[in-house]
Amino acid sequence: MEYRDFPKGAGRISTVGIGGSKLHAVSEKEMVEMVDFALESGFNTIDLAVETADVFPKVRKALEGRRDKFMLGLHLGLTFQEDGQYKRTREIGEVAGGFERQLAALGTDYADIGYIHYVDDIDDYNNVFASGTYAFALKLRRQGRIGKLGFASHRPDISRKFLEDCEFDLFMFSINPAYDLDPVTHNPLEEDLSSLNALSVAQERAELYRLAEKLGVGITVMKSLGAGRLLDDRTSPFKRALTIPQCIQYCLDRPAVLSCMVGISSVDELKGLAAYYNAGNAARDYSVIADMNLEGMQGRCVYCNHCLPCPSNIDIARVNKFLDLAQVGDKLAHQHYLNLEHKAGECVECASCEENCPFHVAVRDKMKEAQILFGH
Ligand code: SF4
Numbered sequence: 001m002e003y004r005d006f007p008k009g010a011g012r013i014s015t016v017g018i019g020g021s022k023l024h025a026v027s028e029k030e031m032v033e034m035v036d037f038a039l040e041s042g043f044n045t046i047d048l049a050v051e052t053a054d055v056f057p058k059v060r061k062a063l064e065g066r067r068d069k070f071m072l073g074l075h076l077g078l079t080f081q082e083d084g085q086y087k088r089t090r091e092i093g094e095v096a097g098g099f100e101r102q103l104a105a106l107g108t109d110y111a112d113i114g115y116i117h118y119v120d121d122i123d124d125y126n127n128v129f130a131s132g133t134y135a136f137a138l139k140l141r142r143q144g145r146i147g148k149l150g151f152a153s154h155r156p157d158i159s160r161k162f163l164e165d166c167e168f169d170l171f172m173f174s175i176n177p178a179y180d181l182d183p184v185t186h187n188p189l190e191e192d193l194s195s196l197n198a199l200s201v202a203q204e205r206a207e208l209y210r211l212a213e214k215l216g217v218g219i220t221v222m223k224s225l226g227a228g229r230l231l232d233d234r235t236s237p238f239k240r241a242l243t244i245p246q247c248i249q250y251c252l253d254r255p256a257v258l259s260c261m262v263g264i265s266s267v268d269e270l271k272g273l274a275a276y277y278n279a280g281n282a283a284r285d286y287s288v289i290a291d292m293n294l295e296g297m298q299g300r301c302v303y304c305n306h307c308l309p310c311p312s313n314i315d316i317a318r319v320n321k322f323l324d325l326a327q328v329g330d331k332l333a334h335q336h337y338l339n340l341e342h343k344a345g346e347c348v349e350c351a352s353c354e355e356n357c358p359f360h361v362a363v364r365d366k367m368k369e370a371q372i373l374f375g376h
């Protein structure tokens with residue numbers, strides 16, 4: 001096992017942790033077995049941004065008598081509807097109540113890490129403050145009911161604003177080689193893009209990682225495997241599968257990254273993650289992505305947003321990203337899609353995006369697919 005120290009305050013985190021996105025599919029017995037294996041192997045953290053409320057009592061059972069061995073990541077602004085399904089909220093009564101109910105269901109009175117849940121647009125960013133969510137989060141940290149305070153986002157511009165305006169210990173951000181790809185250089189390993197006038201996606205993301213490192217704010221990674229899409233030739237934007245060790249190593253090599261939180265639903269999948277630690281340098285080497293050429297990637301979206309502007313103000317990269325994630329079974333992607341201000345159904349088929357896309361993605365078809373899948 002390998003660990004990294006938190007830049008602020010005490011403690012260290014295993015460089016791979018258990019993500020919550022697939023835990024709804026795990027029985028209580030499997031949860032106990034997973035935690036047994038995790039503790040034997042040295043994993044020390046689990047993130048609980050989960051789809052359904054029934055995950056919490058299973059985690060409670062699995063942690064009985066050993067709560068202190070595991071760092072729990074809970075999310076402020078995540079609550080559950082009466083049927084137990086995930087709901088995101090900024091209503092402060094629901095934020096506070098949701099947090100207390102998560103703790104009660106886990107049989108604990110503190111979260112080792114508390115994230116302000118999933119902030120991906122500027123209105124919601126402002127609402128984090130206007131609703132009192134940020135003040136509440138600071139109070140919880142002062143009281144010791146949250147050990148380390150963070151936020152979760154997929155957006156580099158929003159994350160940067162949080163880093164510049166607030167006092168966080170860490171944040172959860174989606175990173176993998178495809179998300180970091182720049183279609184101008186084709187090369188996600190390339191961070192020196194100073195010849196470009198406007199910030200490219202790759203440059204904006206690389207600058208965020210460097211800023212976090214400079215400020216002493218750690219990053220925990222979500223989507224390090226692209227919800228599994230990067231592991232299969234048929235679904236990877238590279239049209240060539242990467243391995244789990246390659247994806248994890250790529251993320252761990254970004255500045256400020258502490259740990260990859262990988263969604264799993266079985267002990268076997270956890271064993272697959274543990275294999276990272278037995279992989280040698282050659283197996284972890286991801287330099288193959290530097291050789292993946294633009295021609296080989298035609299037709300698959302890498303979420304760069306070079307296709308904008310869209311006359312309907314659709315955030316095409318995020319629609320495509322949520323569509324791709326939902327198609328490989330990520331149910332939270334459906335919820336995230338519903339939070340988008342402009343949905344795929346608003347596409348007027350002007351085709352300007354397809355003229356701008358360096359990967360010749362059939363965006364109009366993707367919008368139709370998204371509209372059918374998500375219903376909007
Ligand atoms: S459709 Fe093309 S330009 Fe738009 S985000 Fe996807 S890859 Fe980038």
Ligand code: SF4
Binds near residue numbers: 314352364
């Ligand atoms: S084709 Fe649709 S998604 Fe593309 S720019 Fe036009 S309206 Fe936007």
